[in-house]
Amino acid sequence: MKLRNRLFEKVAVLALVFGLASVTITSNAVAGFPEKPINIWVGFSAGGSAHTISTLIAKELKKTLGQPIVVTVKSGGAGSVMAAQLAKVKPDGYTLGVAVMDTWAFMPLVSKKASYEIGDFTYLGTLTTGSPCFYVKADSPWKTFNDLIESAKTAQEPIKFVSLAPSVTLQFKSITKQAGVLNKFSIVTARGSSRAVPMILGGHADLGWGGGGHNKYVSKGKLRNLVITDKSHMADFPDLPTLVDLGYVGFPTGFKLIAGPKGIPADITKVLAGAIEKAVNVPDVVKIMKNFNDPVEYNSPDVTKKEIYSQTDYFRNLLAEFGKKKKIGQ
Amino acid sequence: METILAGISDVITLTNILYILLGVFTGIVAGAIPGLSGITAIAIAIPFTIYLSPLTAVAFLIAINKGSTVGGAISAILLNTPGTPDATATTFDGYPLAKKGKPLKALTIALYSSVSGDTFSDMVLIVASASLVTFALKMGPIEFTAFVILSLTIIGAFAEDSMIKGLIAACFGVFLRTVGLDPESGTERLTFGVVDLMGGVPLLAVGIGTLALGEIIRQIEVRVSTAGEGISLKVSKNRTDGHASWKEYKRCLPTIFRSAIIGTFVGAIPGLGSTVAAFLGYNAAKSSSSNPEEFGTGKLEGIAAAEAANSSVVGANLIPLLLIGIPGNVAAAFLIGAFMIHGITPGPLIFESHARLIYGLFGAMVIANICNFLIGNIGLRFFALLIRAPSTIVFPVIVLFCMSGTYMIEGGLFAVGIMLAFGIVGYLMRKLRFSFVTFIIGYILGKEFEIGLRQTIIITNRNPKAMLDHPVAIIVFLMAIAFVGYITYRNLKQYRTNSKS
Numbered sequence: 052m053k054l055r056n057r058l059f060e061k062v063a064v065l066a067l068v069f070g071l072a073s074v075t076i077t078s079n080a081v082a083g084f085p086e087k088p089i090n091i092w093v094g095f096s097a098g099g100s101a102h103t104i105s106t107l108i109a110k111e112l113k114k115t116l117g118q119p120i121v122v123t124v125k126s127g128g129a130g131s132v133m134a135a136q137l138a139k140v141k142p143d144g145y146t147l148g149v150a151v152m153d154t155w156a157f158m159p160l161v162s163k164k165a166s167y168e169i170g171d172f173t174y175l176g177t178l179t180t181g182s183p184c185f186y187v188k189a190d191s192p193w194k195t196f197n198d199l200i201e202s203a204k205t206a207q208e209p210i211k212f213v214s215l216a217p218s219v220t221l222q223f224k225s226i227t228k229q230a231g232v233l234n235k236f237s238i239v240t241a242r243g244s245s246r247a248v249p250m251i252l253g254g255h256a257d258l259g260w261g262g263g264g265h266n267k268y269v270s271k272g273k274l275r276n277l278v279i280t281d282k283s284h285m286a287d288f289p290d291l292p293t294l295v296d297l298g299y300v301g302f303p304t305g306f307k308l309i310a311g312p313k314g315i316p317a318d319i320t321k322v323l324a325g326a327i328e329k330a331v332n333v334p335d336v337v338k339i340m341k342n343f344n345d346p347v348e349y350n351s352p353d354v355t356k357k358e359i360y361s362q363t364d365y366f367r368n369l370l371a372e373f374g375k376k377k378k379i380g381q
Numbered sequence: 382m383e384t385i386l387a388g389i390s391d392v393i394t395l396t397n398i399l400y401i402l403l404g405v406f407t408g409i410v411a412g413a414i415p416g417l418s419g420i421t422a423i424a425i426a427i428p429f430t431i432y433l434s435p436l437t438a439v440a441f442l443i444a445i446n447k448g449s450t451v452g453g454a455i456s457a458i459l460l461n462t463p464g465t466p467d468a469t470a471t472t473f474d475g476y477p478l479a480k481k482g483k484p485l486k487a488l489t490i491a492l493y494s495s496v497s498g499d500t501f502s503d504m505v506l507i508v509a510s511a512s513l514v515t516f517a518l519k520m521g522p523i524e525f526t527a528f529v530i531l532s533l534t535i536i537g538a539f540a541e542d543s544m545i546k547g548l549i550a551a552c553f554g555v556f557l558r559t560v561g562l563d564p565e566s567g568t569e570r571l572t573f574g575v576v577d578l579m580g581g582v583p584l585l586a587v588g589i590g591t592l593a594l595g596e597i598i599r600q601i602e603v604r605v606s607t608a609g610e611g612i613s614l615k616v617s618k619n620r621t622d623g624h625a626s627w628k629e630y631k632r633c634l635p636t637i638f639r640s641a642i643i644g645t646f647v648g649a650i651p652g653l654g655s656t657v658a659a660f661l662g663y664n665a666a667k668s669s670s671s672n673p674e675e676f677g678t679g680k681l682e683g684i685a686a687a688e689a690a691n692s693s694v695v696g697a698n699l700i701p702l703l704l705i706g707i708p709g710n711v712a713a714a715f716l717i718g719a720f721m722i723h724g725i726t727p728g729p730l731i732f733e734s735h736a737r738l739i740y741g742l743f744g745a746m747v748i749a750n751i752c753n754f755l756i757g758n759i760g761l762r763f764f765a766l767l768i769r770a771p772s773t774i775v776f777p778v779i780v781l782f783c784m785s786g787t788y789m790i791e792g793g794l795f796a797v798g799i800m801l802a803f804g805i806v807g808y809l810m811r812k813l814r815f816s817f818v819t820f821i822i823g824y825i826l827g828k829e830f831e832i833g834l835r836q837t838i839i840i841t842n843r844n845p846k847a848m849l850d851h852p853v854a855i856i857v858f859l860m861a862i863a864f865v866g867y868i869t870y871r872n873l874k875q876y877r878t879n880s881k882s
Contacts, residue, residue, distance in 0.1 A: 096714070099718060100721075102718070103718065103721070103722055106427075106431070107431070125793060126580055127561065127562075127579055127580010127581060128561065128562045128579035128580050129562070129567070131562075131576075131579055132576060132577060132579050132580045135576035135579075136576065136793075158567070161566075161567050161568065166576055208842065209842060211839070211840060214565075216567070217565065217566055217567030218567075220565070237839050237840075237842060238839070239522075239835070239836040239839045239840060240564055240565040240832070240835075240836075241832070241836070242564065242832065245706040245717065245727075245728075248706065248728065249517075249518055249705040249706065249728075249729075250521065250522070252518050252705075252729060253518035253519055253520070253521055254518075254521075255521035255522060255523075255840060256840065264726070267726045267728070267730065267734075268728065268729075268730065271730050271733065271734070273729065273730065339431070339722055339724075341724075342721065342722065342723065342724030343721050343722075344726075
């Protein structure tokens, strides 16, 4: 790790020379932790929502902790590339990682050789939650989720569903199985809502699922939400039912969260968790994340840990039911 | 109309113009340094734009993007090392002309063509984009897959000496892109248990290694074996060789115009990007020229064709970005992130919800083109000084930038190792005359191609008859087949005449 840090310093100096970036060392360092810059690794590519929340809280953490926060992108494998490396660093609180619930609760289950497990981390808190829904084009004959299920029962051609990730596909299968229409759908996968929404708007597929990015189109009357796949109702669409309201089980949310390697001392965890809670609730941060349709929702380390363990149990059951060996996407 | 004027007047403030100037300058510098590229500059700049106004922020980032297309030509022409894949076609005639002692002539024609192509494509964007929404949405996975196949075929076919070798290289690129997690099932493919490979072989590491480092290794070999010929260029003292004249520019205009149309079209299709455009433009110029054998020897039209085409992608790329929210390339993906930070979701609704901002942005693009021209004109003379630096200094500096650039973008020493390995791959491909360019393009398009193809199979429900609902896709597929037929016929004819004589 030392080598990597040292190289990063060199790169930073280089960037400084070119006037492209600056890493400022603040003078008001507090006694004890932290004594040196803290690294935040982001499990998703630059410019996206995970990277944005990391950059934003880095700015705020620097104010609270008095040390520079270095945000580095380590994207790939739904955050698992980052998590695998994070599991191996020294648990001193100087290296943290931001990724989604799936990264910790789902990826270790499907990846045979994933070199990390859910227990290898110290969970420091949730940062944001999406507003996930099933949606259709506004001129679709299906007004409600029940319309969709009724029409699926008699459908001759398969209904085309756009999934965004293997975990979504798996959960979709569970829901359609509960409704008794599992084999009435064909499932395509798109990379992110930005790709899925045009497929629905252009009529290339019939049903979509989005974590929140699609809601702008709903407000403008181009798409229609059928049902929320989260526990709580949405402020913007108060009448929209949740899957739980309709009597279904499952489909937990896609929280973004921050964690470190297992074994970070309790007092350091406390300092970090406090600073993180303060950082995500800064009005500017809240406003920008609302723009991203990924609203801030902070939860304490204990709640986060409980949530992540319950999600992994849920996924383990789904995998047992639908089989790891069968191709999930088909 | 009122919105348009309001939007344009929004952009004409001192702050905006200063940021655009700064952006263009940063872009040119970053584009000129192999291993850095406009993408690096945009990635570094994004966090700094969070607290700017949305218009200033996006104008700044687009100015960087525009500057980098001009900058990319500088190292391509002077050092024969394209900093980014899209400047590769520029090396074909740019470097030979520089070697003839006319590097400044090559650089100025590149600048003029670049700015002309860019302006053309901006005009198309400004005039047509609002009416293109419906058309853009009709481009589904099936049509996209067809376009990828057509462009891989065309580029493979024009690769150096043999179409078969070109297609092999392209397939190798596509194959290499399958490493990592399966996009649908999430299972690992070809990772051999290496965690760093779960996200795939890092894109920029492969690009920088194959294109920049591979060329450096080849040049070192040339220097060692010819006792120091390398990149030491002699500059002609003749004044007319120091710039491109109005007459020469006029001679290139038909080429520029053709390339600009090609580039704009390619830019409007998400995923193909400026590298594809540059090659299509270059090959179109070559095959419609009356003396195609002069291409590759330092022909001005060759430089103009490549530069006009790759720059005209920048404006047109905003068509899919703004209208359907799909980024046309990596730089555009960063721009989407920048839009989102400011609460603007690119997509079919953007002209309804953010019309004023979009027209302001168009105004900024025009201003950026003017800045590009001005700064470019001064910058070229400054960069031409580079060729005086001995290669014992230039090479190590470039290698350092390749390494640090890869580390910064991909975030890790693993990527640097991959970059070094692909430097060797790039060198071997040059020696064995496998087109490293088709390889890179296959690699860049590989992931979208795989997803598009799998989506196509599922959407058509494995029933070929469903294709009949997609006439555009059928036409494009037929074009690809016809193209292979034509090239095979041409090569056979050439083979026969050769064996007769």
